[in-house]
Amino acid sequence: MNTARLEQLQEQILANGLDGIALVPGPNLFYVSGIHTHLSERPIVLIIPADDEPAIIIPTLEAMKARDAGIPDERIFAWSDDEGYTGAFQQACAHLELADYLLGVEALHMRVLELELLKRYAPGLNTTHADNIMTTLRIRKDASELAAMEKAVAVAETAIEQLIPRIKIGQTEKQVAAMLTQALLEAGAESVAFGPIVSAGPNSASPHAVPTERPLQAGDLLVIDWGVYVDGYPSDITRTFAVGQIDDELRYIYDVVRDANAAGREAARPGATGQDVDRAARAVIEEAGYGEYFIHRTGHGLGLEVHEPPFMMEGYTRPLAEGNVFTVEPGIYLPGRGGVRIEDDLVITASGHRSLTSFTRDLITVG
DSSP: OOHHHHHHHHHHHHHTTOSEEEEOTTHHHHHHHOOOOOOOSSOOEEEEETTSOOEEEEEGGGHHHHHHTTOOGGGEEEEOTTTOSHHHHHHHHHHTTOTTOEEEEOTTTOOHHHHHHHHHHSTTOEEEEOHHHHHHHHSSOOHHHHHHHHHHHHHHHHHHHHHGGGOOTTOBHHHHHHHHHHHHHHHTOSEESSOOEEEEGGGGGSTTOOOOSOBOOTTOEEEEEEOEEETTEEOOEEEEEEESOOOHHHHHHHHHHHHHHHHHHHTOOTTOBHHHHHHHHHHHHHHTTOGGGOOSOSEEEOSSSSSEEEEESTTOOOBOOTTOEEEEOOEEEETTTEEEEOBEEEEEOSSSEEESOOSOOSOOEEO
Protein backbone atom coordinates (compact mmCIF):
# COMPACT_ATOMS: atom_id res chain seq x y z
CA MET A 1 0.00 0.00 0.00
CA ASN A 2 1.36 3.38 -0.97
CA THR A 3 0.94 5.18 2.35
CA ALA A 4 1.31 8.69 0.94
CA ARG A 5 -1.27 8.06 -1.78
CA LEU A 6 -3.63 6.39 0.69
CA GLU A 7 -3.47 9.41 2.99
CA GLN A 8 -4.07 11.80 0.07
CA LEU A 9 -7.04 9.70 -1.04
CA GLN A 10 -8.58 9.69 2.43
CA GLU A 11 -8.19 13.47 2.59
CA GLN A 12 -10.04 13.73 -0.71
CA ILE A 13 -12.76 11.34 0.50
CA LEU A 14 -13.40 13.57 3.52
CA ALA A 15 -13.16 16.78 1.48
CA ASN A 16 -15.84 15.47 -0.88
CA GLY A 17 -18.21 14.50 1.93
CA LEU A 18 -17.95 10.74 1.36
CA ASP A 19 -17.69 7.95 3.92
CA GLY A 20 -15.42 5.86 1.72
CA ILE A 21 -14.51 4.77 -1.77
CA ALA A 22 -14.65 1.39 -3.53
CA LEU A 23 -12.10 0.42 -6.19
CA VAL A 24 -12.14 -2.57 -8.53
CA PRO A 25 -9.19 -4.12 -10.42
CA GLY A 26 -7.62 -1.57 -12.70
CA PRO A 27 -5.42 1.52 -12.64
CA ASN A 28 -6.99 3.22 -9.61
CA LEU A 29 -6.70 0.17 -7.36
CA PHE A 30 -3.10 -0.37 -8.48
CA TYR A 31 -2.25 3.32 -7.98
CA VAL A 32 -3.30 3.26 -4.33
CA SER A 33 -2.45 -0.28 -3.26
CA GLY A 34 0.15 -1.64 -5.64
CA ILE A 35 -2.09 -4.72 -6.05
CA HIS A 36 -1.90 -5.84 -9.66
CA THR A 37 -4.84 -7.97 -10.72
CA HIS A 38 -7.31 -8.13 -13.57
CA LEU A 39 -11.04 -7.56 -13.78
CA SER A 40 -12.48 -11.03 -14.33
CA GLU A 41 -15.34 -13.32 -13.42
CA ARG A 42 -13.94 -13.34 -9.88
CA PRO A 43 -15.01 -10.01 -8.30
CA ILE A 44 -12.52 -8.00 -6.24
CA VAL A 45 -13.37 -4.79 -4.39
CA LEU A 46 -11.00 -2.66 -2.33
CA ILE A 47 -12.96 -0.50 0.14
CA ILE A 48 -11.17 2.49 1.64
CA PRO A 49 -13.05 4.21 4.50
CA ALA A 50 -12.40 7.88 5.11
CA ASP A 51 -11.05 7.25 8.62
CA ASP A 52 -10.08 3.58 8.87
CA GLU A 53 -7.82 0.98 7.30
CA PRO A 54 -8.64 -0.41 3.85
CA ALA A 55 -10.46 -3.71 3.48
CA ILE A 56 -10.72 -5.98 0.49
CA ILE A 57 -13.02 -8.65 -0.92
CA ILE A 58 -10.77 -10.94 -2.92
CA PRO A 59 -10.46 -14.57 -4.11
CA THR A 60 -8.33 -16.77 -1.87
CA LEU A 61 -5.90 -17.39 -4.73
CA GLU A 62 -5.13 -13.64 -4.81
CA ALA A 63 -5.23 -12.99 -1.06
CA MET A 64 -1.43 -13.03 -0.71
CA LYS A 65 -1.31 -9.84 -2.79
CA ALA A 66 -3.53 -8.13 -0.23
CA ARG A 67 -1.30 -9.29 2.64
CA ASP A 68 1.79 -8.08 0.77
CA ALA A 69 0.08 -4.70 0.41
CA GLY A 70 -0.24 -4.48 4.19
CA ILE A 71 -3.97 -5.04 4.56
CA PRO A 72 -4.62 -6.72 7.95
CA ASP A 73 -5.89 -10.31 7.84
CA GLU A 74 -9.10 -9.37 9.63
CA ARG A 75 -9.89 -6.94 6.81
CA ILE A 76 -9.22 -9.43 4.00
CA PHE A 77 -12.52 -11.08 3.08
CA ALA A 78 -11.29 -13.98 0.99
CA TRP A 79 -13.50 -16.44 -0.82
CA SER A 80 -12.89 -19.67 -2.72
CA ASP A 81 -14.37 -20.87 -5.97
CA ASP A 82 -16.15 -23.66 -4.07
CA GLU A 83 -17.97 -21.37 -1.65
CA GLY A 84 -18.51 -18.42 -4.00
CA TYR A 85 -18.21 -14.71 -3.34
CA THR A 86 -21.60 -13.75 -1.89
CA GLY A 87 -20.59 -14.68 1.66
CA ALA A 88 -17.47 -12.51 1.47
CA PHE A 89 -19.53 -9.53 0.30
CA GLN A 90 -22.02 -10.10 3.13
CA GLN A 91 -19.27 -10.32 5.76
CA ALA A 92 -17.43 -7.26 4.47
CA CYS A 93 -20.55 -5.12 4.33
CA ALA A 94 -21.47 -6.09 7.90
CA HIS A 95 -17.94 -5.68 9.29
CA LEU A 96 -17.47 -2.26 7.70
CA GLU A 97 -21.05 -1.20 8.53
CA LEU A 98 -21.61 0.01 4.99
CA ALA A 99 -25.35 0.44 5.49
CA ASP A 100 -26.18 4.14 5.10
CA TYR A 101 -22.67 4.82 3.73
CA LEU A 102 -22.13 7.35 0.97
CA LEU A 103 -19.64 5.35 -1.07
CA GLY A 104 -17.70 6.67 -4.04
CA VAL A 105 -17.46 4.24 -6.96
CA GLU A 106 -15.65 4.24 -10.30
CA ALA A 107 -18.23 5.00 -12.95
CA LEU A 108 -15.84 3.98 -15.73
CA HIS A 109 -14.71 0.71 -14.16
CA MET A 110 -17.17 -0.75 -11.62
CA ARG A 111 -19.57 -3.31 -13.04
CA VAL A 112 -23.20 -3.89 -12.22
CA LEU A 113 -22.12 -7.14 -10.50
CA GLU A 114 -20.05 -5.50 -7.75
CA LEU A 115 -22.45 -2.60 -7.31
CA GLU A 116 -25.49 -4.86 -6.88
CA LEU A 117 -23.68 -7.12 -4.41
CA LEU A 118 -22.65 -4.17 -2.25
CA LYS A 119 -26.18 -2.77 -2.24
CA ARG A 120 -27.72 -6.19 -1.58
CA TYR A 121 -25.74 -6.69 1.63
CA ALA A 122 -25.63 -3.06 2.77
CA PRO A 123 -29.26 -1.82 2.78
CA GLY A 124 -29.37 1.93 2.59
CA LEU A 125 -25.99 2.18 0.88
CA ASN A 126 -25.78 5.24 -1.35
CA THR A 127 -23.21 5.59 -4.11
CA THR A 128 -21.82 8.46 -6.14
CA HIS A 129 -19.22 8.80 -8.88
CA ALA A 130 -15.68 9.13 -7.58
CA ASP A 131 -13.76 9.47 -10.84
CA ASN A 132 -12.93 13.12 -10.19
CA ILE A 133 -11.34 12.21 -6.87
CA MET A 134 -9.01 9.71 -8.52
CA THR A 135 -8.25 12.15 -11.34
CA THR A 136 -7.19 14.77 -8.79
CA LEU A 137 -4.66 12.31 -7.35
CA ARG A 138 -3.37 10.76 -10.56
CA ILE A 139 -3.21 13.74 -12.91
CA ARG A 140 0.08 15.08 -11.51
CA LYS A 141 2.86 12.56 -12.01
CA ASP A 142 5.65 12.18 -9.45
CA ALA A 143 9.33 11.57 -10.22
CA SER A 144 9.02 7.78 -10.29
CA GLU A 145 6.10 7.91 -12.72
CA LEU A 146 7.95 10.31 -15.02
CA ALA A 147 11.04 8.11 -14.92
CA ALA A 148 8.97 5.10 -15.99
CA MET A 149 7.42 7.00 -18.91
CA GLU A 150 10.81 8.29 -20.00
CA LYS A 151 11.99 4.68 -20.15
CA ALA A 152 8.89 3.72 -22.12
CA VAL A 153 9.59 6.50 -24.62
CA ALA A 154 13.24 5.47 -24.95
CA VAL A 155 12.29 1.84 -25.65
CA ALA A 156 9.71 2.90 -28.24
CA GLU A 157 12.12 5.23 -30.02
CA THR A 158 14.90 2.63 -30.04
CA ALA A 159 12.57 0.14 -31.67
CA ILE A 160 11.37 2.48 -34.42
CA GLU A 161 14.97 3.35 -35.30
CA GLN A 162 15.66 -0.34 -35.74
CA LEU A 163 12.50 -0.84 -37.79
CA ILE A 164 12.84 1.97 -40.34
CA PRO A 165 15.63 0.40 -42.46
CA ARG A 166 13.68 -2.87 -42.60
CA ILE A 167 10.50 -1.37 -44.11
CA LYS A 168 10.18 -2.27 -47.80
CA ILE A 169 7.66 -1.65 -50.56
CA GLY A 170 5.51 -4.76 -50.92
CA GLN A 171 5.41 -5.61 -47.23
CA THR A 172 1.91 -5.62 -45.79
CA GLU A 173 0.75 -3.42 -42.95
CA LYS A 174 0.43 -6.55 -40.82
CA GLN A 175 4.02 -7.56 -41.57
CA VAL A 176 5.34 -4.13 -40.57
CA ALA A 177 3.24 -4.22 -37.37
CA ALA A 178 4.64 -7.67 -36.51
CA MET A 179 8.21 -6.50 -37.06
CA LEU A 180 7.56 -3.46 -34.89
CA THR A 181 6.07 -5.54 -32.08
CA GLN A 182 9.11 -7.82 -32.10
CA ALA A 183 11.45 -4.82 -32.07
CA LEU A 184 9.59 -3.27 -29.13
CA LEU A 185 9.87 -6.42 -27.03
CA GLU A 186 13.53 -6.86 -27.93
CA ALA A 187 14.21 -3.23 -26.96
CA GLY A 188 12.93 -3.82 -23.42
CA ALA A 189 9.16 -3.37 -23.42
CA GLU A 190 7.16 -5.17 -20.74
CA SER A 191 4.34 -5.24 -23.28
CA VAL A 192 2.97 -3.13 -26.07
CA ALA A 193 0.72 -0.34 -24.81
CA PHE A 194 -1.80 -1.13 -27.58
CA GLY A 195 -1.82 -2.95 -30.89
CA PRO A 196 0.41 -0.79 -33.11
CA ILE A 197 -1.40 1.19 -35.77
CA VAL A 198 0.32 0.67 -39.11
CA SER A 199 -1.70 2.16 -41.95
CA ALA A 200 -0.61 3.13 -45.44
CA GLY A 201 -2.12 4.83 -48.45
CA PRO A 202 -5.89 5.30 -48.21
CA ASN A 203 -5.93 3.36 -44.92
CA SER A 204 -3.84 6.09 -43.26
CA ALA A 205 -6.82 8.43 -43.60
CA SER A 206 -8.48 6.48 -40.76
CA PRO A 207 -6.97 7.64 -37.43
CA HIS A 208 -7.56 4.30 -35.65
CA ALA A 209 -7.03 1.96 -38.58
CA VAL A 210 -6.20 -1.69 -37.95
CA PRO A 211 -3.25 -3.20 -39.90
CA THR A 212 -4.41 -5.07 -42.98
CA GLU A 213 -2.97 -7.29 -45.71
CA ARG A 214 -2.58 -4.27 -48.00
CA PRO A 215 1.01 -4.03 -49.33
CA LEU A 216 2.93 -0.78 -49.00
CA GLN A 217 3.13 1.04 -52.34
CA ALA A 218 5.31 3.82 -53.68
CA GLY A 219 3.60 7.17 -53.12
CA ASP A 220 1.89 6.08 -49.88
CA LEU A 221 1.87 7.95 -46.63
CA LEU A 222 2.60 5.49 -43.82
CA VAL A 223 1.27 6.28 -40.33
CA ILE A 224 2.76 4.33 -37.42
CA ASP A 225 1.29 4.85 -33.93
CA TRP A 226 3.04 2.78 -31.28
CA GLY A 227 3.93 2.60 -27.59
CA VAL A 228 5.02 0.29 -24.79
CA TYR A 229 4.65 -0.25 -21.08
CA VAL A 230 7.75 -0.05 -18.87
CA ASP A 231 7.43 -0.28 -15.07
CA GLY A 232 3.66 -0.09 -15.52
CA TYR A 233 3.62 3.20 -17.46
CA PRO A 234 3.19 3.80 -21.21
CA SER A 235 4.52 5.77 -24.10
CA ASP A 236 2.36 6.74 -27.08
CA ILE A 237 4.05 8.11 -30.20
CA THR A 238 3.03 8.61 -33.83
CA ARG A 239 5.13 9.43 -36.84
CA THR A 240 4.20 9.56 -40.52
CA PHE A 241 6.58 8.39 -43.23
CA ALA A 242 6.75 8.70 -47.01
CA VAL A 243 6.91 5.42 -48.92
CA GLY A 244 9.10 6.39 -51.83
CA GLN A 245 8.17 9.65 -53.54
CA ILE A 246 4.87 11.27 -52.50
CA ASP A 247 2.96 13.98 -54.33
CA ASP A 248 3.14 17.67 -53.52
CA GLU A 249 -0.15 17.90 -51.60
CA LEU A 250 0.73 15.01 -49.31
CA ARG A 251 4.11 16.60 -48.62
CA TYR A 252 2.35 19.91 -47.96
CA ILE A 253 -0.11 18.49 -45.43
CA TYR A 254 2.84 16.82 -43.69
CA ASP A 255 4.44 20.24 -43.22
CA VAL A 256 1.13 21.69 -41.97
CA VAL A 257 0.72 18.95 -39.37
CA ARG A 258 4.33 19.36 -38.23
CA ASP A 259 3.69 23.09 -37.74
CA ALA A 260 0.43 22.34 -35.88
CA ASN A 261 2.28 19.93 -33.62
CA ALA A 262 4.85 22.64 -32.85
CA ALA A 263 2.10 25.17 -32.12
CA GLY A 264 0.33 22.77 -29.77
CA ARG A 265 3.52 22.06 -27.90
CA GLU A 266 4.35 25.76 -27.67
CA ALA A 267 0.95 26.44 -26.06
CA ALA A 268 1.56 23.88 -23.31
CA ARG A 269 2.49 25.60 -20.05
CA PRO A 270 1.22 25.85 -16.45
CA GLY A 271 -2.11 27.66 -16.32
CA ALA A 272 -2.98 27.00 -19.95
CA THR A 273 -5.82 24.58 -20.62
CA GLY A 274 -6.32 21.59 -22.85
CA GLN A 275 -8.64 23.81 -24.87
CA ASP A 276 -5.79 26.30 -25.40
CA VAL A 277 -3.49 23.57 -26.70
CA ASP A 278 -6.19 22.22 -29.00
CA ARG A 279 -7.01 25.65 -30.39
CA ALA A 280 -3.34 26.47 -31.04
CA ALA A 281 -2.78 23.30 -33.05
CA ARG A 282 -6.14 23.46 -34.81
CA ALA A 283 -5.65 27.09 -35.88
CA VAL A 284 -2.61 26.13 -37.99
CA ILE A 285 -4.54 23.42 -39.81
CA GLU A 286 -7.60 25.62 -40.32
CA GLU A 287 -5.50 28.48 -41.67
CA ALA A 288 -4.01 26.09 -44.23
CA GLY A 289 -7.53 25.18 -45.38
CA TYR A 290 -7.67 21.66 -43.95
CA GLY A 291 -9.71 22.24 -40.79
CA GLU A 292 -12.48 19.83 -41.82
CA TYR A 293 -9.90 17.05 -42.13
CA PHE A 294 -8.66 17.33 -38.53
CA ILE A 295 -11.30 15.03 -37.04
CA HIS A 296 -10.19 14.31 -33.46
CA ARG A 297 -8.95 16.08 -30.35
CA THR A 298 -5.35 17.27 -30.21
CA GLY A 299 -4.32 14.96 -27.37
CA HIS A 300 -4.98 13.02 -24.19
CA GLY A 301 -3.33 12.40 -20.85
CA LEU A 302 -0.87 9.57 -20.23
CA GLY A 303 -0.35 7.64 -17.01
CA LEU A 304 -1.33 4.22 -15.82
CA GLU A 305 -3.77 4.37 -18.73
CA VAL A 306 -2.91 5.31 -22.29
CA HIS A 307 -5.98 7.57 -22.38
CA GLU A 308 -6.75 9.54 -19.21
CA PRO A 309 -7.10 13.21 -18.18
CA PRO A 310 -6.09 15.86 -19.05
CA PHE A 311 -7.56 16.08 -22.54
CA MET A 312 -6.38 18.50 -25.22
CA MET A 313 -9.78 19.40 -26.63
CA GLU A 314 -12.37 22.13 -26.93
CA GLY A 315 -14.25 22.52 -23.65
CA TYR A 316 -11.51 21.08 -21.41
CA THR A 317 -10.78 24.11 -19.25
CA ARG A 318 -8.98 22.61 -16.25
CA PRO A 319 -5.65 24.49 -15.99
CA LEU A 320 -2.56 22.45 -16.76
CA ALA A 321 -0.19 22.01 -13.84
CA GLU A 322 3.34 20.83 -13.24
CA GLY A 323 3.50 17.05 -13.56
CA ASN A 324 0.68 16.70 -16.10
CA VAL A 325 1.67 14.34 -18.92
CA PHE A 326 -0.19 14.24 -22.22
CA THR A 327 0.10 13.85 -25.97
CA VAL A 328 0.02 16.47 -28.69
CA GLU A 329 -1.08 14.72 -31.90
CA PRO A 330 -2.75 16.85 -34.57
CA GLY A 331 -3.59 15.24 -37.89
CA ILE A 332 -4.98 15.73 -41.36
CA TYR A 333 -6.88 12.87 -43.00
CA LEU A 334 -7.84 13.04 -46.70
CA PRO A 335 -10.42 10.34 -47.49
CA GLY A 336 -9.27 7.95 -50.21
CA ARG A 337 -5.76 9.41 -50.29
CA GLY A 338 -3.97 9.32 -46.97
CA GLY A 339 -3.38 10.93 -43.63
CA VAL A 340 -0.70 12.51 -41.48
CA ARG A 341 -0.38 12.46 -37.69
CA ILE A 342 2.60 13.53 -35.57
CA GLU A 343 2.33 12.72 -31.87
CA ASP A 344 4.62 13.63 -28.99
CA ASP A 345 4.48 13.01 -25.24
CA LEU A 346 4.88 16.13 -23.06
CA VAL A 347 5.15 16.90 -19.35
CA ILE A 348 4.29 20.29 -17.89
CA THR A 349 7.18 21.81 -15.94
CA ALA A 350 7.31 24.75 -13.52
CA SER A 351 8.07 27.16 -16.35
CA GLY A 352 6.66 25.50 -19.46
CA HIS A 353 6.89 21.98 -20.81
CA ARG A 354 9.39 19.28 -21.70
CA SER A 355 8.99 16.80 -24.53
CA LEU A 356 9.60 13.21 -23.42
CA THR A 357 9.82 12.23 -27.08
CA SER A 358 12.85 13.22 -29.15
CA PHE A 359 12.44 11.24 -32.38
CA THR A 360 12.73 13.52 -35.40
CA ARG A 361 9.64 15.23 -36.77
CA ASP A 362 11.22 15.64 -40.20
CA LEU A 363 9.71 13.55 -42.98
CA ILE A 364 11.58 10.27 -43.44
CA THR A 365 11.32 8.27 -46.66
CA VAL A 366 11.10 4.49 -46.27
CA GLY A 367 10.79 1.53 -48.61
